[in-house]
Amino acid sequence: MKVAVLGVGGVGQVFASEIVKADYLDQLLLGDIVTEGAEKLAGKLRHQAKAEIIVKKVDAGKVEEIEKVLKGIDVVLHAGLPAFNFNVMEACINTATNYIDMACASPAGLKEQLQWNDKFKAAGILSIMGLGCDPGFSNIAARYAVDQLDHVDEILIRDGDNSEIDYNGFCSLFSPQTAIEECLAKPNYWTADKGLSFLPEPFANREKFEFPEPIGLLDCYNVEHEEATTLGDTIGKTKGCQYVDFKYALDPDFVNTVKAIGYLGLNSDKDINVKGTKVSPKDVVVAKMPKPTELAGKIHGYSCIGAAVKGTKDDKKKEFFVYTMANHDEIYEKTGHQATVWQTGLPPAVAVDLLAQGKLNDKGCIPPELIDPVPFLTRLKERGMYWDVIEKTSPVTQMATV
Template structure:
């Protein structure tokens, strides 16, 4: 059993992670939650206790830390005797937390690629600019680092691996489709950190096709997808983390990511972008005050965690994978459907946070049990997906399969 698990971050996803760690603290041990603002950690702990989430009577404690201070994070890992660190803080802190784990020997899990505040859409594959530079050091020191272990990236990477392993001799394409058919009741809001959300869509959309990186613009390529439960939904080709590892691990496949957007989101986003309000570069006001427009917009929008109480509807996220089997065309859609209201009732967070927060806890459980204790750095598609699906099924995100692709035979995943 893991002695203790350290959670970095105290937003909506961290709240889900804390609940799921508490529900599995017979495996994950004591729980420690750290953020720059300790009151946020305390609020999460209060919610965990109110929901009666603790499986065993073990410690759950808050801590204050600047996650961009690797030495401070390393000191906290030692002080809490953490075996596993689940990093669900801002993507800006990944490399600092990873360095602390390498120094201390703790296992590392994150849910997104590292970013630098002044850079957007760097040369692909993005992982090669940051985390992968530490891969050899992780192997040398025997440190397990599981990258991109949220839902997308994360579970969708495992969906791709499963579809290829079980249904194909050769893979031709991987199309990841992310649809949120829910409603939060606000005029405009983002489902997770607005700064990170907008940065995903303001730069070049990179995708992998015909064995090379290609580029398009946001909202330039859209299509309707007829999906289980949520029905026909419009989605647009977008840049996203998982494309950058799947394209390297499956270079023979075209790899694209599609995300659903409503007309209001597109309209507001376009106006903000055209006015320069989504820029990450500082500007000076008439009063001489220097501000970053993107951070001002973030401060004006609702906190994503505040959306949860009134959120209704469902999400559908999955992979449509095409290839050949025994010389014949093969197609499969591997997916999950989550419910916003059910997520809120269980852990006090909306469905987007739920789908992002459950998978890193499943990864932590697999590391603790030895299944995923790789002693090196891995992306999710490089790990056996079957134990991952088994744990996800048990803790709240069941996997389903449409054999024959969209419109095919629907069944629960059966390990």
């Protein structure tokens, strides 16, 4: 099998480092607009793999360039900015290359990507939208829990991290561009009667959510995210689900800094004139933030992502929390990566495993929750990504005491 990754940042590096372990791999192509990091990674991987490792310069803003590098490629992971998803998808249709990405530009963008379903079916290929950790693992965890229940009341995706970071300044554990964009957007949620809906202001509905130890209680906020865009319609409503949302545990300093960025208009992509030079305010902010790869070894604590699904089974109330947890120091010691990018890079590698094994035969465009969760989660654990289930039960009705 020939595999490509476009965008060789932190997550792209994790994915590439995992894929080279596979016996089915014949060729791995590393593509980026700046190839210095890709060349450095390729030098390391060539000592670990029998497969051919090649590096190509490619501008994801140009469909024709993407097509040139994807000719003959069986599957590509787009690990670049979501703004380029459609360019890579178009190239994949023209080259009959299966497609995976890990995030969308917005809920509307995700819905538009899913509308390419017929195009991908006609090309005889698969497109998976949002297959990282969250979205991605979180969707599949929700599907696993939903499958255990007769009736579902709500699906709640929760992301928490209790880490301290050896960095004196504003930073994000994943793509700074994506972090700023999704945190300042109007948070989305889903209800059975209204479908996809939006809250009027960012950082809404703060609540304390209890993550598994050693994390514990963290303040969580509604944030724009992919899961609430699809889970209600794909796996929720058939079992009576009434509500879906995503909440992110955020430090007060992070929240206040992002709010200030929004108040000052520094989240804008539109160029402004500064002393005769045109600059994008958001580009300036991002340029002053460290890349997620630069934080490896500087993060100390635990990262947890999971799906809390509430409903009933055999006339008993049940609540499942299906989650993955990782220690940043342990992951860094084992892999050289920080846990957040590592957790994001493994799920797409598992999808490629299943494609190679003939266990993922879908065609068209699908969100991750439409993947069979059992073989996926089994393979994920085989690749070293821990996950577990917390289950709570109680009777629907209790006998009155006399």
